[in-house]
Amino acid sequence: xxGTEHTIAGEHRGEHYSQVLARLSRNAAVRRxxxxxxxxxxxxxxxxxxxxxxVDPEFQLKTxxxxxxxxxxxxxxxxxxxxxxxxxxxxxxxxxxxxxxDGMHLFEFLLRDFFNTEAICRxxxxxxxxxxxxxxxxxxxxxxxxxxxxxxxxxxxxxxTGDVWKIIPILTRxxxxxxxxxxxxxxxxxxxxxGLDPSSRILKRSYQSIVEEFSRLPNxxxxxxxxxxxxxxxxxxxxxxxxxGRSYAHGGGWLRRLTG
Numbered sequence: 354x355x356g357t358e359h360t361i362a363g364e365h366r367g368e369h370y371s372q373v374l375a376r377l378s379r380n381a382a383v384r385r386x387x388x389x390x391x392x393x394x395x396x397x398x399x400x401x402x403x404x405x406x407x408v409d410p411e412f413q414l415k416t417x418x419x420x421x422x423x424x425x426x427x428x429x430x431x432x433x434x435x436x437x438x439x440x441x442x443x444x445x446x447x448x449x450x451x452x453x454x455d456g457m458h459l460f461e462f463l464l465r466d467f468f469n470t471e472a473i474c475r476x477x478x479x480x481x482x483x484x485x486x487x488x489x490x491x492x493x494x495x496x497x498x499x500x501x502x503x504x505x506x507x508x509x510x511x512x513x514t515g516d517v518w519k520i521i522p523i524l525t526r527x528x529x530x531x532x533x534x535x536x537x538x539x540x541x542x543x544x545x546x547x548g549l550d551p552s553s554r555i556l557k558r559s560y561q562s563i564v565e566e567f568s569r570l571p572n573x574x575x576x577x578x579x580x581x582x583x584x585x586x587x588x589x590x591x592x593x594x595x596x597x598g599r600s601y602a603h604g605g606g607w608l609r610r611l612t613g
Contacts, residue, residue, distance in 0.1 A: 361489055361493075364488055365488065365541070365542055366539070367588050367589030369540075370541075370543050371395065373593065374399065374453060376593055377451065377593060378399075378451060383450040384402060384447075385402065385403065385406070385447060385449050386400050386450065387445070387453070388405070389409075389435075389452075389455060389466055390455035390483075391408065392409060392413055395415075396453065398416045398418050400453075401421040402421070402450070402451070404424040404445065405419075406426045407425065407427045407428065408432050408435045410431050411429065426444065428444075436465075439473070441473055448478065448551070449475075452479070453481045454466045454467065454481070454483065457515075458484055459517065460518075460519040460523070461564045461568075464564070467480065468553075468557045471550070471553065474549050475549070475551065476548070476550065478547075480546045480547075480549065482517070482520060482543070482544040482545075482546070484517055484541045484542070488540075488541065489507070490503070491504035491507065491509055492509050493577060494572070495516050497513045500512070500513045500515075518577055518580060519570060520544065521580060521584065522567070522570070522580065527555055531546055531547075532546065533545075533584075534587050535587060536587050536589055537588050545592060547596070
């Protein structure tokens with residue numbers, strides 16, 4: 354079984370997603386950053402910000418997550434529990450500037466993480482989502498064990514994105530006011546959302562009907578290929594250029610002190 358038999362699209366060729374996020378945090382001089390799905394902490398440690406907030410049900414930290422930050426808060430809970438008990442002023446200090454969503458790879462989980470995160474952002478904040486642009490069919494299986502079995506012997510063995518790609522047609526249908534950019538960041542792409550509306554309750558109010566509707570959308574190579582056909586993929590350098598004008602720092606002094 355060759356990998357090409359199951360390929361949906363060519364491999365992403367831009368800058369690795371970890372570097373895109375690290376550069377974005379510096380370009381935008383981020384003050385408050387949230388990451389859901391931190392695992393070993395590799396991505397989190399590369400983010401420069403004043404206050405980094407990490408959420409994971411079971412941290413496996415192997416790096417200095419306090420690097421490039423003045424303050425770090427770790428919440429070892431499921432993201433739903435985090436949002437349920439969140440006191441924005443006490444726990445974060447104010448609304449987010451940047452968020453990275455990389456939790457459970459099932460679309461209904463990412464949908465909840467998205468609308469809960471948007472609610473604590475500002476209109477000019479940035480939400481980045483991972484694993485929404487799978488390049489091969491096996492990795493998109495909803496069952497991680499089945500994904501591993503289907504990918505065995507191919508270049509995509511042990512890759513699992515699940516069906517979080519469905520967040521893109523969901524936002525296209527229910528939130529056309531948002532600016533959704535698909536970015537060519539290996540290995541499984543980034544989706545960057547701007548033009549946020551923290552007051553919107555459309556996704557939360559319609560959650561059950563959205564889940565029912567998109568559970569019926571086939572999780573197939575054909576549907577994912579249609580996604581690629583319908584949405585242009587933006588090179589990483591172009592994405593960073595488009596987002597580079599943002600700045601959340603008060604004069605940037607704290608950022609200069611942290612990064613030297």
